[in-house]
Amino acid sequence: MPETNSSSPPKTGDLEEKITYCSICEQVCGLKVTTKGDQIVRIEPDKENPYSWEDFCIKAATSDELRTHPARLLSPMKRVxxxxxxxxxxxxxGxxxxxxxxxxxxxxxxxIGSYTGNPNGFCFTNSVFHNAFMDALGSHNRFWVGSVDQNAVHYVGEEMYGSAWTALIPDVDDCKCFLLIGSNPAISAMNWVGAVPRGWKRMLEAMSNGAELIVIDPRKTETAQKADLHLSPLPEMDWAFLLGVLRVIFDRGWVNEKDCAEAVGVDEIKRIAQAVNLEDLSARCDIPVRDMEVVAEKFARAETATCLARTGSAMGRNGVLTEWLTHVLNLVTGRTDRPGGRILSQGVANVMDLGANVFVQSRTPSRVRGYAPVAGAHAVAEIPDEIETPGKGRLRGFIINGGNPVVGGPDGDRLDAALSKLECLVAVDLMQRESHRHAHWLIPGVHFLEREEIHVLIGCMHDVPFVQGASAVVSKPSGVRHEWEFYKRLAEALGVTLFSGVFAPDPTAVEEALLGMGGRMTREKIKAHPHGVIFGERQIGNLRKSLYTPDKKIHACPPDLAALLxxxxxxxxxxxDIAQFPYQLITRRRLQMMNSWLTESSGTRIRKDVGSAIEINTGDATRENLQNGDLVSVQSSIRAIEAVVHVSSDVRPGVAVMEHGWGSRTFDPxxxxxxxxxxxxxxxxxSGEDLDPLTRVPRFNGVPVRIERRP
Structure with a gap:
C-alpha cells in the first residue's frame, strides 16, 4: 500500500483543527479535535486517517469530560x-x-510494589518509565490489570510460541468461517492484544460475501444476533465444547497434515481428545453432540476459518484452557498464520522480538502463594496477602498507576482494608478514585489529549503495517508534569539508574531506540504523517520464523496445560454447589463505557439502572416470582450486594448478568x-482465592450466586 500524507491542520478564525488518536483502547481511532485556545470544542473522527477512524465511538467523543472533570488532580497532594x-x-x-x-x-x-491499569498501558511514556523505575529499584512485586481479563492470551503465547507477547490477529477480510468464543465485537470492537480497525464492519462485509459466523456465548449478544449459528453454553465450559469439536475433527481426519507435522505435541492433544466421551463433554457445556459435530464440519471444511476467544471466556477459572484450545483448533486445521486465519501482528517492529529483548519479564514467584508471574506481573488477587503476611519482602510501599483494583479486581473489600495498612501508598491518576482512599500521596496524571508520543508497542500490533504519533491537542494544566517526569525525578532522588543506562532517560531517546530495533520506520517519517501511515503491504507467514520456543516449533500441547485439562x-x-447457588454471574460490555474505568464520566450518559441491574432469564424470573424493577440480594460465597432485576430472553437459564467496573466513587481530596x-x-x-490455576485470573465470569427478593 502507498504511503499517505496530508497538509497541516487548517485554522478557522480562532478555532483550530488538530489531529491525534484516541488512547482508550487498542483501536486507536484517528481523531480530529477542534480547539479554541486550550478549550476543546468538538471531537470527531479523523476521516483522513487511512486506517483506524471508523470505530470512533462515544467514549472518544466525550473523552474531554474526563480531562475537565471537577475532581481532576492539578498538583501533588499530601495526606494530612x-x-x-x-x-x-x-x-x-523528596x-x-x-x-x-x-x-x-x-x-x-x-x-515496594506497584499495580498498573489500562490508562498506564495506553500511555507509552508512563508505562516504560514506570517499568524502568521498578527495574531500577530491583522489585519483582508488580501487579497488573492483565490478571483481570488478559493473562490467558499471554500465558498461551509463552507456552505455545515462546513469547507472552505473541499477537495473532484474525484475518477478517479473507475468512470464510468465524468461530467466536465469548467475543462481542459489535460492542467491544475487534481488539485484544492486537487490533483490527473496523473489524466488525469488515466481518459483516465478509458475511455478505458468504462467510459464516458462529458465536458461542451464554448470552445472545449484539454479535450473536447477527450470527448464522449461536450456541449458548454453561459459563466456564467453553473448553469442553472446543475439546468436543477437536475430537470430531480428529476422528474424521479433517486436519492439515503438514501443519500438524511441523508442530510439537499434536499427537498428545489428539490422544486426550479421543479418550473423552462426547456425551460427557456435551453434559459439561450443555451443548448437544450434534451441534459440536455441525460446528466441527463447518469450521474444518471451510475454505478459510478463524477461531478466537476473548474476555468473555478469559475472565474465569478455565479461561486459559479455552484460549489454548482455540489455538489448537486453528493449528490442526491449518488456520495458524495462514490467509483467513490468525496472522502475526504487523507494525513498526516484531512485537515478539521486543518482548524477548526489551520488555524482559520477571520469573520470580510471589512471596506468599508462590505463583509464577504472567507476562512479568503477578495477579491483583495476590496483593492483600503480600501486604498482610509478615516476613522479608512484605509490601510496605506501593504505587497504583492509572488503575482502580479495588473495583476492577476481586474481593475489593479485602483489598481496600489491606491498602489501608501500607506505610506509603502513592496513587498516580487523573483523580482520586475508590482505590486511592488510603493514599498518602496523590500524583496528577496527564490526559491523552495533552501528550505527544509514539506508542511503539501498540504500533507493533495491527493487522497491517500502520503507525501514528499522538499529538497534544491542548496543553496540560499549568504545573502538572508528565508521569514519566515524576518517575525520572523519583529515580534521581533515590539514586537509581533508569533503563540500566542503555537508553537515555528521555522519551524521544527510548522511542527512537525501539523504532531502530524494528528498522521499519523512523521518528521523522512518523511525524511527517500526522494522520498516520500505512507503510507497507500486509505479510502473512512470519510466525514460524519468529518463534521463541527452544526448538523453534509451535508447541501444541504444553505439559501444564495438558495437566490442567x-x-x-x-x-x-x-x-x-448448584442447589445453594443456582445461578452463575457473568459480565457484559456497553458501547458507552470502558469496563473498569471511565464510568465516572461517560457512564452519566446511559440508563440509570446500568451498573445496578442484574439481568436474568424470563423463565428464571417467572419461577422466582420476580419482575422488572424488583430489588434483590445477590449472594456469593463471600458477600452479598443489592441489585435491580432486569428480565430478558437474551440470557440462558441459570445465568445472571451484571456490568463490570461500577461502584467506584470519586472524591474531592x-x-x-x-x-x-x-x-x-x-x-x-x-473471591480472590478461586482462580484460574495457571493465569491467576479470578472467577469474574461464572461465580456461583443466589438471587433473593429483598423485603
Whole structure:
C-alpha cells in the first residue's frame, strides 16, 4: 500500500483543527479535535486517517469530560489527617523517596510494589518509565490489570510460541468461517492484544460475501444476533465444547497434515481428545453432540476459518484452557498464520522480538502463594496477602498507576482494608478514585489529549503495517508534569539508574531506540504523517520464523496445560454447589463505557439502572416470582450486594448478568467529599482465592450466586 500524507491542520478564525488518536483502547481511532485556545470544542473522527477512524465511538467523543472533570488532580497532594493539601513536586518526590528508601533499607526492594491499569498501558511514556523505575529499584512485586481479563492470551503465547507477547490477529477480510468464543465485537470492537480497525464492519462485509459466523456465548449478544449459528453454553465450559469439536475433527481426519507435522505435541492433544466421551463433554457445556459435530464440519471444511476467544471466556477459572484450545483448533486445521486465519501482528517492529529483548519479564514467584508471574506481573488477587503476611519482602510501599483494583479486581473489600495498612501508598491518576482512599500521596496524571508520543508497542500490533504519533491537542494544566517526569525525578532522588543506562532517560531517546530495533520506520517519517501511515503491504507467514520456543516449533500441547485439562476432565460434570447457588454471574460490555474505568464520566450518559441491574432469564424470573424493577440480594460465597432485576430472553437459564467496573466513587481530596458514585461493584462477590490455576485470573465470569427478593 502507498504511503499517505496530508497538509497541516487548517485554522478557522480562532478555532483550530488538530489531529491525534484516541488512547482508550487498542483501536486507536484517528481523531480530529477542534480547539479554541486550550478549550476543546468538538471531537470527531479523523476521516483522513487511512486506517483506524471508523470505530470512533462515544467514549472518544466525550473523552474531554474526563480531562475537565471537577475532581481532576492539578498538583501533588499530601495526606494530612483525613484530608489532603497541595504540595510541590519537589517536596512530594523528596518525601516519597525518603519513605521508599527507609522501607527498602529495612526490608529490601520487594517491599515496594506497584499495580498498573489500562490508562498506564495506553500511555507509552508512563508505562516504560514506570517499568524502568521498578527495574531500577530491583522489585519483582508488580501487579497488573492483565490478571483481570488478559493473562490467558499471554500465558498461551509463552507456552505455545515462546513469547507472552505473541499477537495473532484474525484475518477478517479473507475468512470464510468465524468461530467466536465469548467475543462481542459489535460492542467491544475487534481488539485484544492486537487490533483490527473496523473489524466488525469488515466481518459483516465478509458475511455478505458468504462467510459464516458462529458465536458461542451464554448470552445472545449484539454479535450473536447477527450470527448464522449461536450456541449458548454453561459459563466456564467453553473448553469442553472446543475439546468436543477437536475430537470430531480428529476422528474424521479433517486436519492439515503438514501443519500438524511441523508442530510439537499434536499427537498428545489428539490422544486426550479421543479418550473423552462426547456425551460427557456435551453434559459439561450443555451443548448437544450434534451441534459440536455441525460446528466441527463447518469450521474444518471451510475454505478459510478463524477461531478466537476473548474476555468473555478469559475472565474465569478455565479461561486459559479455552484460549489454548482455540489455538489448537486453528493449528490442526491449518488456520495458524495462514490467509483467513490468525496472522502475526504487523507494525513498526516484531512485537515478539521486543518482548524477548526489551520488555524482559520477571520469573520470580510471589512471596506468599508462590505463583509464577504472567507476562512479568503477578495477579491483583495476590496483593492483600503480600501486604498482610509478615516476613522479608512484605509490601510496605506501593504505587497504583492509572488503575482502580479495588473495583476492577476481586474481593475489593479485602483489598481496600489491606491498602489501608501500607506505610506509603502513592496513587498516580487523573483523580482520586475508590482505590486511592488510603493514599498518602496523590500524583496528577496527564490526559491523552495533552501528550505527544509514539506508542511503539501498540504500533507493533495491527493487522497491517500502520503507525501514528499522538499529538497534544491542548496543553496540560499549568504545573502538572508528565508521569514519566515524576518517575525520572523519583529515580534521581533515590539514586537509581533508569533503563540500566542503555537508553537515555528521555522519551524521544527510548522511542527512537525501539523504532531502530524494528528498522521499519523512523521518528521523522512518523511525524511527517500526522494522520498516520500505512507503510507497507500486509505479510502473512512470519510466525514460524519468529518463534521463541527452544526448538523453534509451535508447541501444541504444553505439559501444564495438558495437566490442567486432564484435571478438569476428572471433575464431576456438574457443579456440586448448584442447589445453594443456582445461578452463575457473568459480565457484559456497553458501547458507552470502558469496563473498569471511565464510568465516572461517560457512564452519566446511559440508563440509570446500568451498573445496578442484574439481568436474568424470563423463565428464571417467572419461577422466582420476580419482575422488572424488583430489588434483590445477590449472594456469593463471600458477600452479598443489592441489585435491580432486569428480565430478558437474551440470557440462558441459570445465568445472571451484571456490568463490570461500577461502584467506584470519586472524591474531592481537599474536603473528602464523595463527588460521584453510581452502580454496584459486582466484583465484591468474587473471591480472590478461586482462580484460574495457571493465569491467576479470578472467577469474574461464572461465580456461583443466589438471587433473593429483598423485603
Amino acid at each position: 489527617g483525613d484530608r489532603y493539601v497541595a504540595v510541590s513536586y519537589e517536596d512530594a518526590i 518525601e516519597i523517596a525518603d519513605a521508599f528508601r527507609r522501607i527498602m533499607d529495612e526490608d529490601g526492594p520487594d517491599a 486432564k484435571s478438569r476432565l476428572a471433575e464431576p460434570a456438574s457443579r456440586s 481537599v474536603t473528602g467529599a464523595v463527588l460521584s458514585e453510581r452502580g454496584k461493584n459486582r466484583n465484591r462477590l468474587v
